[in-house]
Amino acid sequence: GNGETTAEEKKELTIGATSGPYSDMVTKGIKPVLEKKGYTVEVVEFSDYIQPNLALASGDLDANLFQHKVYMESFAEEHDLELSEVIVVPTAPMGIYSNRFDSLDAIEEGSQIAVPNDPTNLARALLILESEGLITLASSFDPLTASERDVEENVKNLEFKPIEAGQLPRAVEGTDLAAVPGNYALAAKMNLLDALVLETMPDKYRNRVVVNTRDLDKPFVQDIKEAVESEEFEAVIDEEFKGFGKPEWMLERNKE
Amino acid sequence: MLLDRLAELVPELNQAFLETMYMVSISLAVAIMGGLPLGILLFVTDRGLFLENPVVKSAAGFVVNMVRSVPFIILLVALLPFTRWLTGTTIGPTAASVSLSIAAIPFFARIVESSLREIDRGVIEAAISVGASPWMIIKDVLLPDARPGIIHGITITTISLVGYSAMAGIVGGGGIGDLAIRFGYYRYDNTIMITTVVILICLVQLIQFLGDRIARLTDKR
C-alpha cells in the first residue's frame, strides 16, 4: 500500500485477510466491485491473527478483514493503534460439534474439548460455553488475550485442548468436543446444523473491514464500504458463502 | 512482582518443558531408528559402493525427498489417519510426535548419508578385502568411523526438532515453543515470552554442549 500518495489519487489498494472464506470474500465479493470503480486491488492472505493488524498499522495494508469489534478494540488499545471499522460483513457462526454427544446435556464430566489456540477465536468459544452455562469467565476476561485460564468455574470439568483453528474440523473426530469457527466448518463441508450449539452472534462479534483511523475519511474507504453494500456483494454471499450469518444492516436492508 | 509472576508460572513451564522433552525424545528416537538405516541405505547403494544398486538408491532417494518436500502442516494433516491408527488420538503431544518423527526421519537420513560420504574409501576397501559382509562393514567400519559426524548430525536434528516442536501447537501438542507462541505471541505476555525463550536457549545450548562433548569423546582421529 502506498500510504504516501494523496487520498484523491489512491487507486491501488492492498487488503489483507486470513486464509479461507474472508480472503475469498475480499477476492470474490469486494475486489470485483472496487475494480469497476477503477481500483487495482491486491489481496494478501495471512495465516495468523496478529500480522494483518500490524501490517495495517505499518501502512503495508490499506484495509483488512478478519476480526470482530471486540478484538479490534483490544488490539488497538494494547498496541496503541488507531483502528476503525468500516463495515460489518457476513460472518459464519462458531459451533460446538461432537461425534460423541448428541446434546450439551449429554456431555460427560471431564470431556476433552478442542478449542482454537488463538485468542480471537478462543474468546468466542468461551463465550458460547459461558452462555450455555458450562463455564463462567473471570471478570478480567479480555478477548484479545483470552485463554483457557480465564475460566473461573468449570461445571463439567472440561479439559481444554487449544489447537490451531484450521485444524479444528479435523479434530471433531478425534476428540469429545470441538469448537469450530464457522468459516473452517464450512470449508470442511461440515453442516452447521450438526452443531450442538451455534454462536448467537451479536454484531460486535461479526467480522468487519478495518482501516487506520487516519484513513477513515479517504475516498477509498468510502468505496470499500460501498462495495460491501452493493447488491453484487450480497449476491456473491448468497451464492458462495451459504451459512454465513448476515449482519444487521444487511438483514434490515432486505426486510425493507 | 515479576518473581511472583514467574513463581506462578512454574507448574505450567514445568509441564511445557516435559512436553517438549517428551516430543523431542520420541521424535529423535524415531528419527534415529528410521533415519540411520535409511541414510546408510542411501550411501551404500550409491555408485561405486559395495551394495551399488541404482534402483534402490533412486527409490529411497525419492521417498526421502517426497517427505521432505511436503510442508510440515500438510504432512501433519496427511498423517492424521495414520496418527489416529497409531496413537488413538490426533491431538496432544503424542499425536504431534508422530508427524515430527516422520518429518525428522528423512532429514536425519540425509545428514547420515552426508557423514558417511566423508569416510575414506580405502578403509572400506580394507574391510572388503578381509571378506567382511556388507552388514559387518556397516556396523564395524562405517558407523564407528562416521560416529563424530553422525553425532553432530544428531545435535543438528535435535535442535531442529526443538524448533519444529513449537509447531506442535497446531495439534495441541504443547511444549515450551507452543507456550511461547500462544502466550508470548498471541497474548502479548512478555514475561512468558522471555521466560520461555530463555528456557529454549538454555535447552539448545545444553544440547549443543552435550553433542559437542560426545562427538569429541568419540572422535579418535
Add this chain to the structure above:
Amino acid sequence: MLLDRLAELVPELNQAFLETMYMVSISLAVAIMGGLPLGILLFVTDRGLFLENPVVKSAAGFVVNMVRSVPFIILLVALLPFTRWLTGTTIGPTAASVSLSIAAIPFFARIVESSLREIDRGVIEAAISVGASPWMIIKDVLLPDARPGIIHGITITTISLVGYSAMAGIVGGGGIGDLAIRFGYYRYDNTIMITTVVILICLVQLIQFLGDRIARLTDKR
C-alpha cells in the same frame, strides 16, 4: 473437469512458484554468505585448530544456538522492525525472506562446521608448514576439500528452506507451500493441495539431483 480446474490454476501456481523461488534464492544466498563464514569461524577457532580461540568460539556458538532456539514465528516477530528497516515492508515474500534468511544462517553454519571437521588434519598441517596465512588455508585448503560436504549441506539447507518457506504465509509471503496450506489445509481443496505437493516434490527432487550432481563433479577423492 479436473483439467479445467488445473488450467485455471496455472497463473496462480506460476506466481506461487516464482515466489517460492524468490524466497528460497534470497534466503539461500544470505544463508551461504552468512553461514559459510560463521561455520568456518566455528571450526577454525576450535580447540587444536590454527585460530584456536575459546572466547570467539563460545560467543559464535552462543549466537548461533540462540537464533536456532527461538521458534520461527517468534523470530519472525522479533525481526519485524529489522525487516521493516531493511525492506520497507513487513509483508510479502521479500519480508518473509528476511526471517527465512536469519533462520537459515545458523543452520547452514552448523552444517559447514560439520563438513569442515571431516577434513584430514594432516592436510591442514601441510598448509601450515608452508607458512600459509589462515585466510589462505581457509580459501585454498578448507573450502576446496570440504566442497562436496558443503554442497551436500547446501542441498539440505535449500530443501529445508523450501519446507520452511511454507511458513511465509504468516506474513502473507505466498509461495507454493503457502498455497498448499491456504487451499489444502484451510479450504480443503484437494486439487490444489495435490497439485502443489506434486510441484513441491518435483522441485525438491530437482534440487537434490542438482546438488548430488554438483557434489559428485567437485568430489576429487
Add this chain to the structure above:
Amino acid sequence: MIEIQNLVKIYESGKQKVKGVQDVSLTINDGEIFGIVGYSGAGKSTLLRCINMLEWPTSGNVKIDGVDLTSLSRQELRRARQKIGMIFQHFHLVRSKTVFDNVAFALKAAGKSKQEIRNKVDDLLEMVGLQDKRDAYPSQLSGGQKQRVGIARALANDPNVLLCDEATSALDPGTTRQILLLLKKINQELGITIVLITHEMGVVKEICDRIAVMQDGKIIECGEVYELFARPEEPLTRSFIDSVLQLELPEHLVKNRRGTLVRLQYRGEAASDTVISDMLQSFRVKGNIIHGKIEYIQNKPLGILVLELIGDESEVKRAIDFMHERTGGLEVIEHAA
C-alpha cells in the same frame, strides 16, 4: 596357483583414459614369494588390487586355484577374499577402532568366536610387536606401527595368498627384517603364496623367488630372482638391480690408482673359485681389492670385485689374460696410467 590372463585395467576420469594395467598375463605358483617392482606409477598396485577384485578388471581375468574370481557370486567372492590377505600401502585402518579391534575385525568377518578372536589377535600383535599398543587408536601410532597393524590384520585369517603393497616401506630396517623373516616363515611353514610389491631391491633379494618388472602397465621382464639379478635384459631392470649391486667407484680412487683396475664378475659357482688366489700366486703382480660386493641370492653368489693390479705392465697383462680364461666376466676399467 594364481593365473592372470590378459588383464587390462583402464581408469576413466572424465574423457581421459589412464591405462593402469595393460594386457598382463602371469602365473604365480603355489607357495611362491613373487615380487613386483617398477617405477612409481607403473601399475603395480593396480595389478595387485585386481588379484582380489578390489579393482574390477576392464577385461581379462584372474583365477585362483582354477576359480575365476570374476565369475563368483558376492557371497562366494567374500569367502574367497577371507583367504586372500592384503596389506595396503596406506594401511587403511578404521580410525575409531583400537589396534585390537582393527585386527579382530578380520576374524569377526570370518565368523570366529569371541574367545578364538581374543587369543588369535593377541598372538598376532605379539608377532608384530605391538602388544603394548593393543588399546591405542590409529591416530596415536607412528607410521610403522600402523603398517604392522595392517600386517597383523592381513594375516589374521591364515590366508592362502598374501598380497603386500609396500608392506615394509614405512618400517625401520630392524622391523623390516623381522617382518620379512615372518613372511618367509609363514611362506615356508604354511605354504602361503605371497605377492609383494616393493621398492627395496634388498627385500626382493632377501625373500623373493621370482620377480616381475613392470613399466607403463606392462610386465617387461619376469623370472627367477637370481637370473634377473645376474642377467638383467631390460635397462630398467638393470637400473633397479644397480641399487643393490651397484659399485660406484669413488672418483679419487680412479684418479689416484697406481695400477690397472679390473672388474671381476662373480656369477654362480664361479665365485667360490680360487681364481684370484691362483692368479696372484702365478704372476708377479700385487692385487689390491679396492671395491666389492657379493650377494648371495637364493644361496648363489652374485657380485663384483674391483682389483687394482700393480706390477710390470706385461705381467699385469698376462695376469688379466689368465683371469679372462678362467672366468667369463672380467672387464678392465682403467689401465695403469
Add this chain to the structure above:
Amino acid sequence: MIEIQNLVKIYESGKQKVKGVQDVSLTINDGEIFGIVGYSGAGKSTLLRCINMLEWPTSGNVKIDGVDLTSLSRQELRRARQKIGMIFQHFHLVRSKTVFDNVAFALKAAGKSKQEIRNKVDDLLEMVGLQDKRDAYPSQLSGGQKQRVGIARALANDPNVLLCDEATSALDPGTTRQILLLLKKINQELGITIVLITHEMGVVKEICDRIAVMQDGKIIECGEVYELFARPEEPLTRSFIDSVLQLELPEHLVKNRRGTLVRLQYRGEAASDTVISDMLQSFRVKGNIIHGKIEYIQNKPLGILVLELIGDESEVKRAIDFMHERTGGLEVIEHAA
C-alpha cells in the same frame, strides 16, 4: 644452524601420557644433511615436527639461526615456516586441487605473482618428473607420484631448511636415486640444510653427513656417518648398519667349506692396502674370496671380505697371523674341519 635444546614432547590422551620425544638436545649445522634413524615409534617424526613447531614442544626449545621459534608471533612464525620446507610421510595433499595447484599453493602462501608461480611450478614438476600429471588430482596418482608432489611443494619456496619424513620410502629405487641426487644437489649448490628421517640405511650412506639414532624418544647415538658405520657403539645402531653391511654367510658355504673361513674388516685407508695379495704371495695357501661387501661412505671404504684359506694347517695359521699383524680387524669364523 638448528639448535634443539632439551626438547620434550609428551602426548596426553586421556589419562595416559605417551612420551614422543624425551629430552633431546642436538645441533644441526648449516648446509649439513642430517639423518635420523630409529625403530618405528621411536619419536623421529615427532622430533622433526617440533623443528617447525607443527608440534608445540612440551618443554625445551628450538632455535633456527639463533631465533627461538617458540618466541615468535604468529606472523613471524609463518614467515619462518616459508623457509622451512617439509615433506610428509603421508603426503598430505589437498584432494580437491590438481598437482599444479598443490605445488602452487606453497608459492601463493609466500605471496608470489601468478607468472612467477606458473614458471616455478612447471620447473618443479619437471624436476620431479610429473609434468604429465600436472592436471591430475591426488586420487589419480600412485603412491610415489603423490610423494613427488609433496617434494615439489616442499622445495617451492627455496627453503633454507628442508625437513623430510621418509621422503623416499614410497619411491622405486630409480626415482629414489633421482630424488637423492636432487637433494644432494640443492644441498651443495644452495647450501640448504636437510634433516631427513629414513628407514633405508642405503639412503643414509649415500647422502647423509651425520646421523642420529633414536630409541624411545631419546637420541642414543649421534655422529659422522662413517664413524657410526665403522664403529657403532649401540646394539641398535649396529643392527641398522647390518642391513647395509651385513654379510649373512649362507649355511651351505659354512658347511661345505674346504678350508678356514676368516673375516677381514676394511676400515679407512686399510682397504686399499695389498694385504691379501701380500699374504697369498708369502704363504703357500690358496685364498678364495667367498663373500664380501665394501661400501664407500664419504669416500672412505668400509667393508668386509670373507676368505676361505686352503692349505696346510700351520701355513694357514701363519697366514692368519700375518694378516692379523697388518690389519686390526681379522676374525676367524670357522677353522678347517
